[in-house]
Amino acid sequence: MSKIERRRRIEARLGGRHRRERWFRLLGITAVGLALSFLVLILANLVGEGASAFTQSKLDLPIRYEVTASPTGGAPDVRYPDVDYDALVLDALAGLLAVEPDRQMRRELRQLVSIDAGFVVRDSLGSAEQAPGARLTVTVPASSNVDMLVKGQLDRSLPAVQRPLSDRQIAWVDTLRDSGVLVRRFNTALFTNGDSREPELAGIRGAVVGSFYMLAVTLLLAFPIGVATAVYLEEFAPRNRWADVVEISINNLAAVPSIVFGLLGLAVFIDWLGFPRSAPLVGGFVLALLTLPVVIISSRAAIRGVPGSIREAALGVGASRMQVVMDHVLPLALPGVLTGTIIGMSRALGETAPLLMIGMVAFIVDVPTGLGDPATALPVQIYLWSDSPERAFAERTSAAILVLLGFLLLMNLLAVLIRRRVENK
Amino acid sequence: MKHSVITTQSSMPSPRRLLSLALLVFALSPLAANAQSGRDYVYIVGSSTVYPFATIVAERFGRGSAYRTPKVESTGSGGGFKLFCDGIGVDYPDISNSSRAIKSTELEACRSNGVVDIIELKIGYDGIVFASALSAPDVMLTTADIYHALAKELPGSEPGSLVANPNRRWADIRDGLPAHRIEVLGPPPTSGTRDEFVEIAMGEGCRQVPWIAALETSEPSRFRAICHTIREDGAFIETGENDNLIVQKLEANPRAFGIFGFSFLDQNTDKVKGAGIDGVKPGFEAIADGRYPVSRPLYFYVKKDHVATIPGLRAFLAELTSERTLGEDGYLVDRGLIPMPVAERRLEADNARTLTSLSLARE
Numbered sequence: 001m002s003k004i005e006r007r008r009r010i011e012a013r014l015g016g017r018h019r020r021e022r023w024f025r026l027l028g029i030t031a032v033g034l035a036l037s038f039l040v041l042i043l044a045n046l047v048g049e050g051a052s053a054f055t056q057s058k059l060d061l062p063i064r065y066e067v068t069a070s071p072t073g074g075a076p077d078v079r080y081p082d083v084d085y086d087a088l089v090l091d092a093l094a095g096l097l098a099v100e101p102d103r104q105m106r107r108e109l110r111q112l113v114s115i116d117a118g119f120v121v122r123d124s125l126g127s128a129e130q131a132p133g134a135r136l137t138v139t140v141p142a143s144s145n146v147d148m149l150v151k152g153q154l155d156r157s158l159p160a161v162q163r164p165l166s167d168r169q170i171a172w173v174d175t176l177r178d179s180g181v182l183v184r185r186f187n188t189a190l191f192t193n194g195d196s197r198e199p200e201l202a203g204i205r206g207a208v209v210g211s212f213y214m215l216a217v218t219l220l221l222a223f224p225i226g227v228a229t230a231v232y233l234e235e236f237a238p239r240n241r242w243a244d245v246v247e248i249s250i251n252n253l254a255a256v257p258s259i260v261f262g263l264l265g266l267a268v269f270i271d272w273l274g275f276p277r278s279a280p281l282v283g284g285f286v287l288a289l290l291t292l293p294v295v296i297i298s299s300r301a302a303i304r305g306v307p308g309s310i311r312e313a314a315l316g317v318g319a320s321r322m323q324v325v326m327d328h329v330l331p332l333a334l335p336g337v338l339t340g341t342i343i344g345m346s347r348a349l350g351e352t353a354p355l356l357m358i359g360m361v362a363f364i365v366d367v368p369t370g371l372g373d374p375a376t377a378l379p380v381q382i383y384l385w386s387d388s389p390e391r392a393f394a395e396r397t398s399a400a401i402l403v404l405l406g407f408l409l410l411m412n413l414l415a416v417l418i419r420r421r422v423e424n425k
Numbered sequence: 426m427k428h429s430v431i432t433t434q435s436s437m438p439s440p441r442r443l444l445s446l447a448l449l450v451f452a453l454s455p456l457a458a459n460a461q462s463g464r465d466y467v468y469i470v471g472s473s474t475v476y477p478f479a480t481i482v483a484e485r486f487g488r489g490s491a492y493r494t495p496k497v498e499s500t501g502s503g504g505g506f507k508l509f510c511d512g513i514g515v516d517y518p519d520i521s522n523s524s525r526a527i528k529s530t531e532l533e534a535c536r537s538n539g540v541v542d543i544i545e546l547k548i549g550y551d552g553i554v555f556a557s558a559l560s561a562p563d564v565m566l567t568t569a570d571i572y573h574a575l576a577k578e579l580p581g582s583e584p585g586s587l588v589a590n591p592n593r594r595w596a597d598i599r600d601g602l603p604a605h606r607i608e609v610l611g612p613p614p615t616s617g618t619r620d621e622f623v624e625i626a627m628g629e630g631c632r633q634v635p636w637i638a639a640l641e642t643s644e645p646s647r648f649r650a651i652c653h654t655i656r657e658d659g660a661f662i663e664t665g666e667n668d669n670l671i672v673q674k675l676e677a678n679p680r681a682f683g684i685f686g687f688s689f690l691d692q693n694t695d696k697v698k699g700a701g702i703d704g705v706k707p708g709f710e711a712i713a714d715g716r717y718p719v720s721r722p723l724y725f726y727v728k729k730d731h732v733a734t735i736p737g738l739r740a741f742l743a744e745l746t747s748e749r750t751l752g753e754d755g756y757l758v759d760r761g762l763i764p765m766p767v768a769e770r771r772l773e774a775d776n777a778r779t780l781t782s783l784s785l786a787r788e
Contacts, residue, residue, distance in 0.1 A: 115756075116488075119488065154695065155695055158695050161694070162559070162694045162698075163694070163695055164692075164694070164695075197480045197481045197484050198484075274516070276516070277498075277516075278496060278498070359498055361498065361499065362496050362497060362498040362499070363476070363479075363480040363496070363497035363498075363499075364494075364496055365483070365484055365487050366466075366487070366494050374466075374496045384499075386667065387473075387667050387668070387669060388477070388669075389477060389668070389669070389688055389689045389691075389692040389693070389760075389761070390692060391692065391693070394669070
C-alpha cells in the first residue's frame with residue numbers, strides 16, 4: 001500500500017469520525033438542555049403559583065373603643081374578656097363602608113376579615129396606652145376568600161351561587177381597596193406562625209423548627225458514627241470475607257427505600273424503646289439511619305483518596321497508627337467527608353415517607369420547643385397543605401416548596417464552600 | 426512529636442466535640458422520652474375525612490382556651506382505631522375520629538387491651554358527591570346508574586348469572602345519559618369515603634335487582650362481593666387520597682366524574698358541581714334532611730379513662746359539642762359539615778358532659 005493510498009483512506013474515514021463526534025456532542029448538549037429546561041419549567045411553575053403567597057391582603061381598621069370600668073371595681077381594663085373585640089372590628093368595617101348592618105350583613109362583613117382579627121385587636125389595644133374614646137389603627141389580615149379575590153384567583157364573572165363571596169361583598173372589597181384600607185403587604189405570618197387551618201394565618205415556622213431539630217439529631221448521630229465506621233473499615237479492619245459482607249450490606253442499605261427505615265423506627269424506637277410519637281428526636285434517629293450509609297460510603301471514598309505516601313511517611317517518623325489517622329489522614333479527607341455528610345443531610349431534609357410511620361404527619365399548631373415536643377417537618381407541611389380543601393393553600397404550598405428548595409440550595413452551597421475553604425488550607 | 430500535638434489540637438476538635446455532643450444527646454434522650462409521661466395536650470388520630478373538621482376545632486380550642494392546641498394525626502379511620510385501641514395511658518391517643526361507626530371487631534380489640542369505656546360522639550354528616558367540571562353538562566343519575574357504571578360484574582340475562590360489566594359509555598346504561606366514555610376518578614380502597622360510597626350508592630343500586638337483594642339476608646358475603654366490587658378495567662381510576670388532585674383533573678377533563686366529600690365541593694363551587702343522585706342535587710339542606718341519598722355520619726370516639734388524666738380533654742369535648750361548633754351557624758358548618766337536627770345535637774352535648782360510654786348508651 002502506497003503512502004498516498006493510505007493517506008487517502010485515512011482522510012476518507014476522517015469525515016465520518018468527525019461527524020460522529022459532532023453528533024455525540026449535539027446529543028450531550030440536547031440532554032443537558034432538556035434537563036435544564038425541565039428545571040426551569042418546574043421553577044417557573046412554582047414561582048408563578050407561589051409568588052403571590054408572599055404577600056397577604058390586610059386591612060387598616062380605625063378601631064374606636066370606650067374603656068369601661070371593670071365590674072370588679074378596679075382600674076379600667078381594656079383586656080377585660082367581656083369586651084367583644086369582633087364587634088369592634090365589625091363596627092370599624094361598617095363605619096368605613098357607611099352601612100347600617102342588619103344580622104345578615106354583619107355575617108357577610110365578618111367574612112371579609114380573618115377570624116383572628118378580634119385577637120389582633122385585643123392584643124394591640126392591650127399594649128397601647130390610649131385615651132378612652134380614641135381611635136387606634138390596627139392592621140388585621142383579610143379572610144382568605146378576600147385575599148384570593150384581590151389576587152385575581154377568584155373569577156368574579158361567575159354566577160353568585162358558585163362564588164364564596166356575594167355581589168355585595170365584592171363591592172365592599174372594591175370600595176375598601178379603592179380607599180386604601182385594603183392593601184397587599186408582605187406575608188409575615190407565613191414565616192412567624194405555626195400551622196393553621198385558616199390559610200391567612202398558616203405559617204411554616206413550626207415545620208422549619210421541627211426540621212431543624214431533626215437534622216441536628218441526625219447530624220450528631222450520623223456524622224460521628226459514619227466517620228468512625230469509615231475510618232475503621234478503611235484503616236484498621238482486616239481485609240477478609242467479613243469486611244466484604246459489611247461493605248455489601250452498607251451499599252445495600254444506601255439503596256433501601258426510606259419508608260422501610262420509617263417502619264424500623266416505629267418498631268424499634270416507639271414500640272420497643274417507648275419514645276414518644278411525632279417527636280423530632282425519633283425523626284432524627286430514623287433519618288440518621290437513612291443518612292448513615294451515604295456518610296460512610298462518601299467518607300470511605302475520601303479516606304481512600306488520601307495518598308499512601310502520607311501514611312508511610314508518618315509511620316516512618318514513628319507515629320502510631322492512631323496518630324496517622326487523626327493527624328494526617330482525616331484532616332486531608334475532611335473536605336470529601338463534609339461534602340458527603342451535607343449531601344446526606346439535604347436528602348434527609350427532603351424525606352416524608354419515614355416520618356409518616358412515626359406520626360410526624362400531623363396537624364401541629366404550636367411551634368416545638370424541644371426534642372420531645374410533637375413536630376412536623378417542612379416536606380410534611382407541604383404534603384398537608386397540598387391536601388387542604390381551602391383554595392388559598394394552593395399558593396402557600398408552592399411558597400413552602402420554594403422555601404424548601406432555598407434551604408436545599410443553601411446546604412449544597414455550604415458543601416461547596418466548605419470544600420473550597422478546607423482544600424485551600 | 427510536638428508538631429503532631431499541635432495539629433491534633435488545631436484540626437481535630439470538631440469531630441471530637443461532635444462525638445461528645447452525640448453522647449450528650451443519647452444521655453438526654455430518656456428525658457425527652459419521659460416528657461411524654463406528663464402529656465399536656467389532647468392527642469387525636471383518625472379519618473382523613475374528619476381531619477379538616479377536627480383540626481379546625483383543635484385550633485379554635487387552642488387559641489380560645491388556656492390549654493395547648495391538640496395534636497391531630499391523619500391516619501385513616503381504620504388506622505386510627507388501631508392506634509386508639511392499643512391501650513390506656515399517655516402514649517396512646519385520647520380520641521379517634523372516624524367517617525363510619527366503630528366495628529365490633531375493633532371494639533373487641535379495644536376491650537382486650539383494657540380500653541373498655543369509650544364515648545361515642547356524632548358531630549354531623551358529610552355527603553359524598555359524584556362531581557364533574559363546571560363546563561360539563563348537568564347530569565341526573567340514579568344509584569342504579571352508578572351501580573351499572575362502576576360494578577365489576579353485572580347480573581346476566583337469568584337470575585343468578587353474572588357477566589363482566591359490558592358498559593363502555595354512559596349511554597350504554599340507559600338513554601338520556603351522555604354518549605362519552607365512563608371515566609370516574611375516586612379514592613383507593615383504604616379510604617373511608619370509598620367504603621361509604623360503595624356501600625350506599627352502589628349497594629342501593631344493586632338492591633334493585635330482586636335476586637341480588639334476596640342475597641343480602643341469605644348470603645351477605647356474596648351480596649357484598651357482587652355489589653361492592655368496583656370494576657378494574659380502567660373506567661374507574663384510583664387517584665390516591667388527595668381530593669384536590671381529583672378537582673384539578675376534573676377541571677382538565679370535563680368528561681370525567683370524581684368521587685369526594687361534600688366539603689371539597691363546597692370549597693370549590695367555582696370549579697366543579699355535583700351530579701344529582703336519584704333526583705336530588707347535593708346541597709346543604711338536601712343532605713341535612715336526608716333527601717340526598719349518599720351521606721354518612723362522622724364520629725369522635727373518646728377514651729373515658731383519659732378524661733381525668735389529660736388536661737383539657739373535658740374542655741375540648743365541651744368545645745367540640747357546643748352550639749357554636751356544630752350548630753346551624755357553627756364554624757364547622759362554614760367549612761362544609763352538615764349539622765344534625767337540634768335534638769340530636771343536645772343529646773351529643775349531654776353525652777359529652779356526662780361521659781356516657783358506648784356500651785351503656787347502646788344497652
